[in-house]
Structures are given as C-alpha cells and as structure tokens.
Amino acid sequence: MTFASFYEAYQNDLKNRLRKNTWVTKSSIIEKKILPYFGDKRVRDVRPIDILHWQNTIMKTKDENGMPYSPVYFKTIHNQLSAMFNHAVRFYGLPDNPVAKAGNMGKEKCGEVLVWTKEECLQFIAVLKDKLMSFYAFETLYWCGLRLGEMLALTPADFDFERKIIHVTKSFQIIKGEDIITSPKTEKGIRCVLMPDFYADEMATYIETLHLAENDRIFPFTKSYLYHEIRRGCSASGVKRIRIHDIHHSHISLLIDTGFNAVAIAERVGHESINITYRYAYVFASTQQEVDAKLDELIVKNADRIEK
Structure with a gap:
C-alpha cells in the first residue's frame, strides 16, 4: 500500500471520530507537509533514515510570509506523521513506527510567553x-x-x-x-x-x-x-x-x-x-519574582525576631 492509499484508509477510519475543526487541521498538515514527500512510497518501505531526511526538508520550509516556522509547529507536523504510522502499526500490521526510531523534530512548547498585567x-x-x-x-x-x-x-x-x-x-x-x-x-x-x-x-x-x-x-x-x-x-x-x-x-x-x-x-x-x-x-x-521577594522579606523578619 502506498502512503497516499493509506491516507485514504486513515481518513475513513478517523474522520468521523474527530471534531470537524480538528480533522481539518490534521488533514491540512498531512496533505501539505507529508503526502508530497511520502505519497508514492510504500508504507512498509519507509525507514528511519527517510524520516530524518523528511525532517531536514521540513525544517527548511517557510510560511507564506517567508518566515521560518516555530519549533512548536515542527513538533505538530512530526506528531501527525507519527500518529499515522502508529495507526498503521495498530490496525494494519505494520511491524513498527519508523518515526519513533528517527527521533523528534521541534519541541512541545515555545519559550517565554508574553502576558499583560x-x-x-x-x-x-x-x-x-x-x-x-x-x-x-x-x-x-x-x-x-x-x-x-x-x-x-x-x-x-x-x-x-x-x-x-x-x-x-x-x-x-x-x-x-x-x-x-x-x-x-x-x-x-x-x-x-x-x-x-x-x-x-x-x-x-x-x-x-x-x-x-x-x-x-x-x-x-x-x-x-x-x-x-x-x-x-x-x-x-x-x-x-x-x-x-x-x-x-x-x-x-x-x-x-x-x-x-x-x-x-x-x-x-x-x-x-x-x-x-x-x-x-x-x-x-x-x-515568581514577587514570591521570591516576599519570601526574602519574610526570612529577614523572622531573623530579626529570632535575634530579639
């Protein structure tokens, strides 16, 4: 089975089980970032080195404004491919998931997030x-x-x-x-x-x-x-x-x-x-800084009380 054919089976298995907006997000990533690379390959022939080469290709891509994607988005793309292989392992007899062997791409969360006081x-x-x-x-x-x-x-x-x-x-x-x-x-x-x-x-x-x-x-x-x-x-x-x-x-x-x-x-x-x-x-x-400052103040007050 080619990866493109497997995607059709994947849709039939999962599409009606997910919220509509969840499936739209998932399918968009698969069709734009995964199928162009793996579509013609047979699922059982995809090796960890193929995953590594795909990761390198994806990490060079940029958004519609010419800006690099965030590490969190790379992790999201990576998770979609891994989920597809996990589905093939669980339901279609694939021996193992090559994405798991290749290792992660991106990271779960970004750095500092700005908030308003x-x-x-x-x-x-x-x-x-x-x-x-x-x-x-x-x-x-x-x-x-x-x-x-x-x-x-x-x-x-x-x-x-x-x-x-x-x-x-x-x-x-x-x-x-x-x-x-x-x-x-x-x-x-x-x-x-x-x-x-x-x-x-x-x-x-x-x-x-x-x-x-x-x-x-x-x-x-x-x-x-x-x-x-x-x-x-x-x-x-x-x-x-x-x-x-x-x-x-x-x-x-x-x-x-x-x-x-x-x-x-x-x-x-x-x-x-x-x-x-x-x-x-x-x-x-x-x-957290405010907590540290209050703790420092409390320690000083307690030290003064002990001395007295």
Missing part, C-alpha cells in the same frame, strides 16, 4: 470604548478567561445574571468559509464561569441594548477582526503587543496573583488536566 489590560481596554463590541469582547477574554472560539460562540442564553455565571458549552469556528459551532476544545471546556460583579452588571446592560434573540451570537465577527483590534488597541494604548490567546494566559496570571490554587484555575479555564495548569508556571516569571 492587570494595569496593562485596563490601559488597553480603555482605548477600545469607541467600539463597544470590541470593548466587551476583550473584557470577556480577560476577566472571564474564555478562549477566543468560546467567546465568539456566546449568546444571551449562555448568561445567567442572577447567579452571575456564564455557561460555556460551545466554540465558534470558520472552517473552509462556513460558520461552525462545535463543542469546546476539551470535555472540561464545558463549564460554568463565575463573572466578576462589575462585568456581570456591564454585560447585562450591554446585551439588553443589542435586542438579540436568545441564540444570536453576541459577538458576530471573525477572529481577523479581533486581530486588527488588538493591533489598534496596542498602538493607541502603548502596551506591549501580545497574541489574542495570550490574553487567556494573562487571565491565568491574574488568578495566580489573586491567590487561586491550581485546581481552581484548571476548573475555571477548562484545562483537561491539572498538569496543563502546572505547565503554565513558566509563563509567569514576574509572579
């Missing part, structure tokens, strides 16, 4: 008041910790203002030009998020002014609109430029500063495992 976020959001839809979109991302797709899927029916809770049950995606509502990223993504009092009062008033039906989207725009707005807001406010997803990280940083423990944070932001929450620790260098 609460003061930077307030400074940024303040300049967006000329466009209330943008203002409340970024308030929702920062104060409630929703992911971008979860925020874009919100409807009036998702808000319980008596209990001050947002019911997060879905995510909005545009897949091949079609608006798609899917389940959240993980099972734990289906959750209830407690709203800060001031935010709940503001959103209740804002939603009332929109005169929407219960299941109409509150933020009926696309991700590209928000990419433009974050550039505009950063330029106007003078705060450092971060990615939209980094606002999610900024919310986690806010929760740590407020004193939440890892279990509570994982439940609030919808992490599938608490280990994911612990992995975010590297993001918050400033928080």
